[in-house]
Amino acid sequence: MSSSSSKAKSWMCGCCGNGGGVEPGPDAPTHQAVQLQILDRYVVLDNGIARVTISKPGGIVTGIAYNGIDNLLESRNVEDNRGYWDLVWNDDTTPGTFDTIKASNFQVIMSNDDQVEVSFSRQWDPSLKGKLVPLNIDKRFIMLRGSSGFYTYAIYEHMNDWPGFSMGETRITFKLNKQWFHYMAVADNRQRYMPLPDDRMPGRCQPLAYAEAVLLTNPVEPNLKGEVDDKYQYSCDNKDIQVHGWICTDQPTGFWQITPSYEYRSGGPVKQNLTSHVGPTSLSVFYSGHYAGDALVPKFGDGEPWKRVFGPVFIYCNSCPKDVDFHSLWEDAKKQLVVETENWPYSFPASEDFPKPDQRGKVSGRLLIRDRCVCDDHIPGSGAYVGLAPPGAPGSWQTEIKGYQFWTTADENGLFSINGIREGDYNLYAYVPGVIGDYKCDAVITITAGCDAQMGELVYEPPRDGPTLWEIGIPDRTAAEFYAPDPNPNYVNQLYVNHPDRFRQYGLWERYAEVYPNEDLVYTIGVSDYRKDWFFAQVPRNTDKGYVGTTWQVKFKLDEVDQKGNYKLRLAIASATLAEVQVRINDPNANRPIFTTGLIGRDNSIARHGCHGLHWLYHVDVQGSKLVKGDNTLFLTQPRNQSPFQGILYDYLRLEGPPTTNAI
Template sequence: MCSLYFSESSRIWHLAFSNIMLCVLLKLTTQTQVPNSNFHPPVEVPGDSKANLMSMSFPGVQLHIEDQHVVMDNGILQVTISNPEGMVTGIEYNGIDNLLEILNEESNRGYWDLVWNVAGSTGTKGIFDRMEGTSLKVIVENEEQVELSFTRMWDPSIDQGKLVPLNIDKRYVMLRDSSGFYSYAIYEHLEEWPAFNIDNTRIAFKLREDMFRYMAIADNRQRFMPLPEDRLADRGQALAYPEAVLLVNPVEPDFKGEVDDKYQYSCENKDNRVHGWISNNPSVGFWQITASDEFRSGGPLKQCLTSHVGPTTLAIFHSVHYSGEDLVLKFGPNEPWKKVFGPVFIFLNSLTDGDDPLLLWEDAKQQMIYEVQTWPYSFPASEDFQSADQRGSVCGRLLIQDRYISEENVPGNGAYVGLALPGNVGSWQRECKGYQFWTRADEDGYFSINNIRTGDYNLYAWVPGVIGDYQYNVVITINSGCEIDVGEVVYEPPRDGPTLWEIGIPDRSAAEFYVPDPDPKLINKLYVNHPDRFRQYGLWERYSELYPDGDLVYTIGTCDYGKDWFFAQVTRKTVNNTYEGTTWQIRFKLDVADESGTYKLRLALATAHASELQVRINDPKADPPVFSSGVIGKDNTIARHGIHGLYRLYNVDVPGTQLLEGDNTIFLTQTQGTTPFQGVMYDYIRLEGPDKII
């Protein structure tokens, strides 16, 4: 019988409420705080177990302060935190003394960290800082809640050049009858303080290796994982970059021949709501739940790490992964800034012996739904975290105006609509200092964005199936309690003339193109026959094997981009084990070539890494080319098994004098060839004729 060890009687009522709200949420397509992929029927708890759970009673929250540690205890779990550093050193739960890795130093079990650098530094490598607190303050202490604050205040007379110039306030919260605890932090940079950069910041938990072996990120992304020692030199073979290791002599022979790489488990912000680990003996789940994206950088498509071999679970708040230096947080010397990261919820659950351990995953998803429904939380004591009544909302309707699709405006079906700091068209994907609030429009283009923090924003949008980005040209000011209706807003996507031909789908991803099978000696079994087959290691090497005698040639009207367009224009490996740029060809016919007109080539890139893309028409050696992007991108998507990074759109004028009646060829040359990881992924390519050709 399944008891699920929700651990608190009130949570049974929460689940009942979730069942009702789940039906409502499924109809509210404008609300995407809960990703559709995570909607599942609630786990059935047998009647007897329900009665037992509802009759259970736990004491109020207690706080025990010792010289070097503090303990939060609500009768369900006990969380031990170092004093005054603010590191989580122990989590006692379900009769287990510590779920965290007891073989690690106390500072390497549960901790906040960041990577920073001095102003003017380049690249994405910096100084690692676990942000050890120097002072403890009890913010709330009663039977219903304990909230602790571990602070480190920056002193310019002492810390200049030694510590990141931030005041850091790390908070931990335990509630009565809650099978878990929350954590959030407030970072503050004062106006007179020096300039600096932040590359990454997160909260990490290192779990017990002898217990947690099964990792779950999504319904179709979960598996038993190798051990960390399988990555060591005597058991693993380092591959082309440090994160990837071929397991040649693993502790458990079943993992032999697999590749382990933490980037194979990256996830987009919009889908990154719950992930974690399951222990089979005893049956215990450890889950990291993030109820909102508002404090994450880079918008809903930004990709971050989740869980990986360790066993490790992460809550990433800001990172440069799949974006590179474009997303480094850069602060000027007189730039005040404050931001709240979190709260995130660390949720624990367990089963009675004999039950299916995967019920723990189902239960974690239900808990995630409950957390999303109760956002913004009412319990954080910091005045910097705004409650629901302090926030506002925006609604409206997005329409698309493209006269070559319809004479009338059409609804922005499924559009991603969001608020981010004022900027330029598309700037939201590089924005990382403020808060962002996103939703999905319904099939009629209606959208509603709720629980927006006060401040000034631009409204941004993009529509799957439609090229380019939309920006509302009025700054929107959110005040407490405001309800703003922007009415109908109209997006006119880039368009100069009729579509002559197109390749791909404008969805900011290269997933629809041909993704080859991996080298059978370099596989991750999870992604065999998987929709995310692009996450396999080493796919860049397959290009030279599939095109040994020449580069890709794609013929409009004959080829199928799902079979004939390689997902990434990568470099070619030579016989000398060096690399060189590649030139792809698009061949097409024109019944009429208008020499007096100008054609338009739309090149939407899903990602780029240290690449230069050149375009030539009917002459592969033309100098200069019709277009050059210059060297662009530090996304590193190819190496990290992503299918997109930062979106880039180039609109290339093609003089009619360069086109011919009959056969034509566009040459796409990626010139850079130093490493196997340089290249671009295309999102969508379209050639438009002059306006008068219909």
């Protein structure tokens, strides 16, 4: 480190020139001007707190010096495997190709005492067809005076005369120094000392059902022996990926990715993405098919114009004295998240493609719920997720990929306000935890710079034909409320023992046959408890003859039946992986079910320890002639059985009586 950087010994937390925070110690040179040094093969940004070295013209972050540590990144890796933007793409001639995005042009965008912004770009032309993704890509890095870290964002552009392609993934990756960073923090209750990358090498681990999961058999730290390591165990919803990272405990230092907005991620608030995992690796994923499959892989046609800004993401570094609890670094990173969020959208990025605060608009209103079978009055949409996304059908936001989305959470009265919206045409969408279905305001909302669109009171009438006869679960788009068994004692991640996210343990799909060794699940309305008696996933049964499909039963009584009426089964599915649900009533051997979803889903949520993927909602007509007074049985068959991971995660089931029935 430079002599000025090496002085940064005191607790440098929250010291960000664009928003304040906890003041650093007296020795921290927070008022030093930002310095830009351009060398033959590198560009160096230095504000006296952190020093960032970037390859030129490739735009790969090769070094981050901070708190007396020469390089927070893994200097034993080759330079293009330390801090980089990457993507996976293919076209009609090129199979899936991983591209560590290396630029060919370097440019200084801005350089003064308070801010440096540099650009590393590459331009596409037809001679590169089949060799590089047909995109112009401009990677930007920003350092501010007094800021304990740096920002990065990128601009991707596809021109109207270029060939089509698809992009399976794009992200930022940082490989941290394994000598220093051993403690990972993803959330308040998801923190732990992690295995080393060496522990995943032959001789130290046993491969499990897929490449990402291993059993640690001879780890460097003996206390980790017998644990499972799998990067998918640390996935989060977009709405929850705000701050995550790693802590060096020997010389207390934190490395964090802070994301004050997810407007530039695909799939809305509940799309799941990777965060941090063994490496030590820190990710910011913008596009991926994880927990969704091909539905979240953008496909661009020949000549389809498109431009997208990903980020900025703040790479934040902090430190504390050795006699201070290192967990304080996590607490400080959360405080810095508040600072960054209050300053979003940022005013300092120089690109015209990132609109400033005064170039954006605002939408506000109140969401009410009208369910005539629950309450005669309108109910406030308390806790509703309300968002703007490109125009589409209700719920289309969850598979929307190419545009921007802007979301907020309504207060207890259903009031909402969405700020910082880019100019464009949108629909307003919402869903309410505890209420079935998706809301969409039919009006197209046109956002212009400085506009304040007042929507007034919006009323959502969720799907409803008749009164509820029975229900199972909570309509919250997840299977989290259902029964997840303890893991096989031989395949445990200690983090999730007695943890609310117990479904993140490895191998739970195999426990179904142990919980139900002879017969499939039978659930009796009025007797069974979905928290204990409804297995979280309907998966194939593992038998001596291989995997076989399963049929679950829901037993219920009806005091009376309208033989000429039409009943309705609401079937909400939280995730599906190459699966099918066939519905039969009172006759499990009927050749034709009264309903089938057909083959649906590529979420892979069961294997990837997720309690949800894409959400599916079906409205199944049940003729009264199929029902009898007294005992009835609903049969739910999942027949697909080529893989243990083919299955269904249910969200919620409800049987409604006919509109004219008096049943409650």
